[in-house]
Amino acid sequence: MSRIYLQGPLIIGGGLAGLSAALAASPAPTLVISPAPLLEAASSAWAQGGVAAALSRDDAPALHLKDTEAAGAGLVDHAAAETLTDEGRATVEWLASLGAPFDRDAGGEFAVSLEAAHSRARVARVGGDGAGRAILSALVASVRASGHVTVWEDARLRALIQDASGRVRGAVIEHGGRRVEVLAPATVLATGGAGGLFGETTTPVALKGEGMALAWAAGAEILDPEFVQFHPTAMDVGLDPMPLATEALRGEGARLIDRDGVFLLGEADDADLKPRDIVARAVHAARASGRGAFLDARTAIGAHFPTGFPAVFAACLRAGLDPRETPIPVSAAAHYHMGGIAADPDGRTGLEGLFAVGECAATGVHGANRLASNSLLEAAAFGRRTGRAAAACGLVKGPVIVGRVVEDLPAAAHAELRAAMSADCGVVRDAEGLTRLVALIDRLETAHGAPPALVAARLVAEAALARRESRGGHYRADYPDTAPHAAHTRLVKREVESTSRPVAVLA
Secondary structure, three states: OEEEEOOOOEEEOOOHHHHHHHHHOOOOOEEEEOOOOOOOOOHHHHOOOOEEOOOOOOOOHHHHHHHHHHHOOOOOOHHHHHHHHHOHHHHHHHHHHOOOOOOEOOOOOEOEEOOOOOOOOOEEOOOOOOHHHHHHHHHHHHHHHOOOEEEEOOEEEEEEEEOOOOOEEEEEEEEOOEEEEEEOOOEEEOOOOOHHHOOOEOOOOOOOOHHHHHHHHHOOOEEOOOOEEEEEEEEOOOOOOOOEOOOHHHHOOOEEEOOOOOEOOOOOOOHHHOOHHHHHHHHHHHHHOOOOOEEEOOOOOHHHHHHHOHHHHHHHHHOOOOOOOOOEEEEEEEEEEOOEEEOOOOOEOOOOOEEEOHHHEEOOOOOOOOOOOHHHHHHHHHHHHHHHHHHOOOOOOOOOEEOOOOOOOOHHHHHHHHHHHHHHOOOOEOHHHHHHHHHHHHHHHHHHOOOHHHHHHHHHHHHHHHOOOOEOOEOEOOEOOOOOOOOOEEEOOOEEOOEEOOOEEEO
């Protein structure tokens, strides 16, 4: 296996978080690793809503912070969330300076929309529902034009490299049909979420929590992995992944109904704008009871669909459905992973030399339930902070230890895992289902070893089994009440004889 040495950061992931970090690392020479061509297989590019920030005269970062903490159900880190919301406007302005074509009002200010659980309209959008791709396209152009960033596309993270002290010194990267040991002063994981572990998901299926799994195997702390956000309005039209019907539709008056036209969450005008976990459970319950769940935008959007929400409109037409005339069938689907690698706003983890940012990280800003459109804000704001911090790391010399390279989970086994994760670790969970899921993971591990996807699934399942309460995105039918004290789940690898298993500790 060949070896190369970098003078600057190694960034693994080509989404909004990874590219923001790469640009901010200037002038340090930076290598970005992406498993697919930039703009493909990144959840950032699929985001429809926009970037949440206090941009209007009647808004303020303190109000944004209050809404973020309320949605997070007691587990939001106040200092981290305050940093995030304070940097909201500056982050949107930075993205605009790179060419992100945010919608503007008649006065030239950022046009903002209302989304669930926000007390103000504060979501900056692009073309109605095209924010993610437009913003990421601007960053891709900036990265390609920069003189300090090199991009390896079609490259996969296969293992982390450490030294005897545990410091992360780089990674094994598979690129161009060969494996290369890449040593760097700082290694940044921006590997995205874990939606691909679920059979019903709105994210690229390739995102299987592998960065989280490899970080855990290296000794990093994993925070709150049981908290998965299920988006209540994934379009149930037989596609995998499931197209998303953005929350902004409900912000403009679209309503959730059953097949008889009865409102799922009540008749109040704002009934459908509750936090996502509440809306997702209502959709799940309606479908489970046989009533069905549909998003009715005929009156609220109607003829404006093609121009107001072109991405959703196109997805509907591809499925043979005209949302101007027919309600959209919807289902709750895995959408965002609130948990992940414990990290601070500068991306620092508990392992020297290892940084984590974006959806693979758990900085505490989302708590148990992410506030709508805070994800793109976090990716860009904390991506910039992480890039600067990683670029400041100095070279480290000495021998290294290359982690064990594990092959991918075979396709048939992955499909079996996805079905079980959605069935037993989905919107509604209980001990019986979670125990059944862990047994399946045991069986797959016996047959296939410990590929990162299986390790990630085990981290989520074991933590969900250990949390005997309902809070935010984690709902236990057998423990429906919320505990009076909000506790985090912290998982750190512990060696037991020749094997290691995650041990969930709530603290």
